[in-house]
Amino acid sequence: MRLLAMTGEETCLCELVDSLLEPQYKLSRHLKIIRQAGLLTAEKEGRWVYHRLVQEVLFLEPLYQMLKTLPDNDGIFAADLARFRERMCLREDGRCRVGIQNPELAEGSV
Amino acid sequence: MRLLAMTGEETCLCELVDSLLEPQYKLSRHLKIIRQAGLLTAEKEGRWVYHRLVQEVLFLEPLYQMLKTLPDNDGIFAADLARFRERMCLREDGRCRVGIQNPELAEGSV
């Protein structure tokens, strides 16, 4: 797994689910690990939790720089990014207002 | 495990064994993984094999930059580095001429 939200945005979990096409609990745990490592901040806002990468740590800057430079030979990241951009269009006033859109990954999908 | 030879030097395995205090086969395999990932070149020279980090790949530069910036809170890296400097003093004409010095890690140690 890799953190793909190198766009500098802050996102909530459901937006990542729709972008990366991974189940909610998987990404939730992934984010938790990154948060405990001190690379991510979580800010609760109503039902949504906004995650953002920490910028103030010295050695993280070259790390982010590397992630931006990384090649994307198979185009997977490009596809994730495209879905992410599309998903961000659903925001209202810059805030997420809808849950998981992908029916196969949504909560009550049986 | 972490690659610690960020000093820009090229080193042979026995020098790393004496610096990192890890058994030869462990480091040999570790180097193999890094080599297969394309981050390391191996150059055989007599009985010795000199390993050097690849510099020509675009996204590796910020990675090395990050490794140099990484904090060393417990001082382990500093200790490794000190042993490495000491070990490099045993070279003759810039080439390694002796095997593993640490008796507990040497070949015929029983």
Added chain:
DNA sequence: TTAATAGTTGCACTATAGTGCAACAATGCA
């Protein structure tokens, strides 16, 4: 050509990391 030295690797084993289900807390809307 034999012995010692520098390094590699197959195999079995152990430890750690990732997965999926289901139950859970917390918030907001009807």
Added chain:
DNA sequence: TGCATTGTTGCACTATAGTGCAACTATTAA
């Protein structure tokens, strides 16, 4: 207040990565 929604987590399980021994190759020096 009750229920749907967003997100989290305990548990058992599976997959992957790391470890140690010992046998192996390749090279040099006697």
